[in-house]
Amino acid sequence: MGNIRNTEQFEVWNGADGHHWAEHHARYDTMAGGYDEHLFEAAALSEHSRVLDIGCGTGQTTRTAARMAHRGEAVGLDLSEPMLARAQQIAEAEKLTNVTFEQGDAQVYPFTEERFDTVTSRAGVMFFDDPVGAFTNIASAMRPGGRLVFACHREPADSVAAIFAAPAEYLPTPGFADIDPGVTDFADPDRVCDVLTAAGFAAVTVTGFETPAVLGRDCRDATEFLFDAQLRSLVAGADAAAVRKAKAAVEAALRPHETDLVRIPARGWLYTAHNSGRS
Structure with missing residues (x-):
């Protein structure tokens, strides 16, 4: 596609990962839903807002924005065709007429200049290979x-x-510093503030928060989902006995978090900024 620069992430989210998220969208949205209260309180959308949602995935946050901005519009942008197909399907079922979804890379997408008054993202801006270029392009919209x-x-x-x-006793387990560089880079507020300032944003603020994330009905259910999702790479080619032991270890680690559901504390950073209008 002509509007894709980040080809590595494009392949990831149009491959097995993208299809898994599309198939299990309700579960992923439940896990991440605690972020939404912080996101939309800060966004302070009006009924006339024109909203761009970056890395929208299967569109939960885009649809929320569309309902809040019911006299405006909400546009979701993502790399993943299977996730966007699911987003469109749900929006049509919900009879939302002011929401659209586009496939593209925010780093190079040909945005209409000055179209939007608000840009939002729930964990969708961490994977740019050129963050300054990406946010500069977003600012143009x-x-x-x-x-x-x-x-x-x-x-x-x-x-x-x-x-x-x-699982580390049984399977090779990466630490936080070893996972995707985008995630770890964007866990550093100084790094992110520098990126945003270089891209032409001003009045940058950052606030830490913690919210419960629902992983499953019980420890067994949560463990199976984690190994099918975030820990899937550990299982590929691993010895079956080692996988069983690793799952037992995770299930035991989850047990203190099990009440009516399994909830763990999810920590995040909330960023706000204003487009300075600098060309």
Whole structure:
């Protein structure tokens, strides 16, 4: 595609990962839904807002924005065709007429200049191979003074780190510093503030928050989903006995978090900024 620069992420999100997220969209949205209260409170959308949602995935946040801006519009942009197909399907079922979805790379997408007054993202801006270029391009789509609001991950609480470290005795387990560089780079507020300032944004603020994330009905259900999702790479080619032991270790680590559901603390950073209008 002509509007794709980040080909590595394009392949990821149009491959097995994208299809998995599209198929299990409700579960992923439930896990990430705690971010939404912080995101939309800061976005302060009006009924007339014109909203661009970056890295929209299967469109939950875009549809929320469309309902809030019911006299305006909400546009979701993502790399993933299977996730966008699901987003469109759900929007049609919900009879939302002011929401559209586009496939593209925000780094190079040919935005209409000054179309949007608000840009949002829920953990969708961490994977650019050129963050300054990406946010500069996003700024071009915003009116001067327009508001940028996004949430991204930060280093996990010790109790959560212990869950993901639990399989280490049986399977090679990456630490937080070893996962996708985008996630770890955007866990550093100084780094992100420098990126936004270089891209022409002003009045940058950053606030840490923690919210419950629902992983499953019980420890067994949550464990199976984690190994099918975030921990899937550990299983590929691994010895079956080692996988069983690793799953047992994760299930035990999750047990203190099990009540009516399994909830773990999800930590994030909330960023806000204004487009300075600098060309």
